[in-house]
Amino acid sequence: MGPKAREVQMKLMRGLLDLVVLQFLKAHPMHGYQIIASLRKQFGVYFGPSTIYPLLSVMEENGYIKSHWDLENDRPRKVYSITDQGADMLNCTEESLTHIYRKLAIGTGKIPLNGNNLTLNGLTYTKKNLNGNLDNLKNNQH
Numbered sequence: 001m002g003p004k005a006r007e008v009q010m011k012l013m014r015g016l017l018d019l020v021v022l023q024f025l026k027a028h029p030m031h032g033y034q035i036i037a038s039l040r041k042q043f044g045v046y047f048g049p050s051t052i053y054p055l056l057s058v059m060e061e062n063g064y065i066k067s068h069w070d071l072e073n074d075r076p077r078k079v080y081s082i083t084d085q086g087a088d089m090l091n092c093t094e095e096s097l098t099h100i101y102r103k104l105a106i107g108t109g110k111i112p113l114n115g116n117n118l119t120l121n122g123l124t125y126t127k128k129n130l131n132g133n134l135d136n137l138k139n140n141q142h
Contacts, residue, residue: 001044013045018059021052022082022090025065029081032056056080064089 001009013020024030024038032052040046059065064086070079082090 009043010045013039013043013047017047017051018055018064019090019093021055021059022064022086025080025082026087026090029079031070031077031079033077035080059086 020039020043021035024035030038032049035056036047036049036052056065056067060067060080062085063083065080066083067078067080070077
């Protein structure tokens with residue numbers, strides 16, 4: 001990955017960090033270090049404790065996550081899990097991001113297909129129908 005692509009990835013990750021954390025916690029509860037390690041492993045970016053722990057505090061204050069102390073191990077750890085409000089926020093954001101992506105894709109002519117189907121203005125087209133319609137358009141132009 002080149003330096004420009006890395007810069008873009010870091011900007012996106014900074015902007016979406018709370019959503020990525022919610023997605024991790026949706027899969028299973030985690031403590032702060034697990035979140036830091038998962039970010040590094042899955043995305044190749046490092047956000048340290050000075051970024052992650054304040055973010056977790058704000059997310060908890062906003063009711064998106066909750067925490068409890070795990071005292072079962074040698075070292076006590078604060079474990080975070082997603083709340084219903086956090087799951088709702090995550091779902092809403094996923095829908096918004098999908099909507100934005102589709103708007104951008106349609107604007108550039110790269111219309112995304114959902115599986116083998118495309119839904120456009122409430123109508124569903126299959127890849128086969130789309131290809132047939134495109135072939136008809138080409139034939140009618142000659």
